Amino acid sequence: MTRPKAVVLLSGGLDSATVLAIAKAEGYEPYALSFRYGQRHVFELERAREVARSLGAGAHVVVDIDLRRFGGSALTADIDVPKDRSMDEMSHGIPITYVPARNTIFLSFALAWAETLGSSDIFVGVNALDYSGYPDCRPEYIAAFERMANLATRAGVEGTQHLKIHAPLITMTKAQIIRKGLELGVDYAITSSCYDPGTQGEPCGKCDSCQLRAKGFAEAGSADPLVHRFGSV
Amino acid sequence: MTRPKAVVLLSGGLDSATVLAIAKAEGYEPYALSFRYGQRHVFELERAREVARSLGAGAHVVVDIDLRRFGGSALTADIDVPKDRSMDEMSHGIPITYVPARNTIFLSFALAWAETLGSSDIFVGVNALDYSGYPDCRPEYIAAFERMANLATRAGVEGTQHLKIHAPLITMTKAQIIRKGLELGVDYAITSSCYDPGTQGEPCGKCDSCQLRAKGFAEAGSADPLVHRFGSV
Numbered sequence: 001m002t003r004p005k006a007v008v009l010l011s012g013g014l015d016s017a018t019v020l021a022i023a024k025a026e027g028y029e030p031y032a033l034s035f036r037y038g039q040r041h042v043f044e045l046e047r048a049r050e051v052a053r054s055l056g057a058g059a060h061v062v063v064d065i066d067l068r069r070f071g072g073s074a075l076t077a078d079i080d081v082p083k084d085r086s087m088d089e090m091s092h093g094i095p096i097t098y099v100p101a102r103n104t105i106f107l108s109f110a111l112a113w114a115e116t117l118g119s120s121d122i123f124v125g126v127n128a129l130d131y132s133g134y135p136d137c138r139p140e141y142i143a144a145f146e147r148m149a150n151l152a153t154r155a156g157v158e159g160t161q162h163l164k165i166h167a168p169l170i171t172m173t174k175a176q177i178i179r180k181g182l183e184l185g186v187d188y189a190i191t192s193s194c195y196d197p198g199t200q201g202e203p204c205g206k207c208d209s210c211q212l213r214a215k216g217f218a219e220a221g222s223a224d225p226l227v228h229r230f231g232s233v
Numbered sequence: 234m235t236r237p238k239a240v241v242l243l244s245g246g247l248d249s250a251t252v253l254a255i256a257k258a259e260g261y262e263p264y265a266l267s268f269r270y271g272q273r274h275v276f277e278l279e280r281a282r283e284v285a286r287s288l289g290a291g292a293h294v295v296v297d298i299d300l301r302r303f304g305g306s307a308l309t310a311d312i313d314v315p316k317d318r319s320m321d322e323m324s325h326g327i328p329i330t331y332v333p334a335r336n337t338i339f340l341s342f343a344l345a346w347a348e349t350l351g352s353s354d355i356f357v358g359v360n361a362l363d364y365s366g367y368p369d370c371r372p373e374y375i376a377a378f379e380r381m382a383n384l385a386t387r388a389g390v391e392g393t394q395h396l397k398i399h400a401p402l403i404t405m406t407k408a409q410i411i412r413k414g415l416e417l418g419v420d421y422a423i424t425s426s427c428y429d430p431g432t433q434g435e436p437c438g439k440c441d442s443c444q445l446r447a448k449g450f451a452e453a454g455s456a457d458p459l460v461h462r463f464g465s466v
Contacts, residue, residue, distance in 0.1 A: 066297065148337070
């Protein structure tokens with residue numbers, strides 16, 4: 001039996017690797033979509049390729065877009081990535097690593113690909129708990145995007161399919177995400193979470209993303225295989 | 234007094250040139266945004282530059298994106314642009330020149346730029362009458378995008394600004410658009426509408442867009458200066 005196709009946004013990080021495994025476990029044939037968007041941590045794209053291969057994606061497309069044209073984020077502009085922030089600092093306000101409209105742009109490309117693939121399912125690894133500061137990671141945002149998407153496309157208008165945005169991690173803690181991924185056989189040694197990695201992809205251990213990852217593995221009661229790969233960070 | 238900034242999607246065509254003039258007439262400082270997206274009619278980008286200059290845009294950015302990666306439209310793929318269709322044929326169904334999710338992608342980039350500019354106004358030249366077949370040209374789509382956008386951004390979440398998508402042409406006929414543009418001093422000789430122009434930008438005269446333009450000028454009781462520039466087409 002042919003599996004229905006799903007477009008999965010894949011950054012090469014821990015969350016999106018888990019989402020790819022979830023889409024597959026739910027019976028979809030995953031089509032992985034990544035972006036080269038002028039990010040500091042472009043190394044993650046190599047990890048995305050490894051993750052897509054390791055989990056058997058039907059295809060993996062990397063789209064080039066240049067968000068640096070607009071500036072405005074520590075992830076794309078010449079602003080330092082904040083390090084050694086406390087969990088309390090992370091949980092308040094929108095961080096400087098927020099990239100304007102990034103998820104909206106990524107989901108829009110996913111929508112274009114889904115429409116040409118004849119797919120009515122898009123998976124995205126947004127999470128409203130750990131990243132409470134990012135406006136475009138909240139359930140009400142995802143619901144509004146889904147509604148807009150169903151008005152935007154030929155298939156939606158013709159009523160031949162209802163497009164669904166799946167955000168399976170949205171209310172999960174990092175520890176729950178890690179446990180789920182381990183259950184599904186995700187190899188976290190090939191994922192990359194750091195906002196500011198070294199030349200070999202070694203995590204800095206100090207940015208928000210590294211800290212949240214370490215805390216997640218600690219709470220899941222599991223060792224991070226990435227730390228094992230690179231030694232203590 | 235400083236004028237508020239507005240991001241204006243500018244294709245180099247008749248409609249978006251008129252929208253740029255409207256944004257300016259309404260007191261905004263227009264920031265023009267165009268895309269090189271693998272379109273057949275890439276010539277329109279030179280026209281967009283001329284239009285932005287002629288109407289005094291604060292800046293003009295051309296973003297490279299490759300929608301050909303996903304295929305699916307006569308405007309980007311190896312499919313012939315339909316010619317010599319009747320008005321009746323044009324008014325039914327979604328044409329093959331529809332590009333999946335194109336307006337959603339374009340508006341998403343506009344949203345990113347608006348957020349970094351501190352602008353809460355985006356202008357887009359969609360029209361629900363002449364292009365009734367394009368799902369992402371309808372008022373309900375624009376309203377849904379605006380709603381999503383206000384949930385997507387830092388400014389929307391913080392309540393510091395309400396983002397508005399202006400679609401001033403949405404219920405106008407082509408003749409009304411042309412009359413409005415002529416009133417505002419738009420030089421239509423430097424715009425380009427053809428889906429399949431010649432090497433010098435000369436319009437084919439036979440695609441849907443050329444036919445709608447010719448009909449619009451006829452109904453407006455005005456001569457198309459582009460026809461004058463290239464001779465009868």
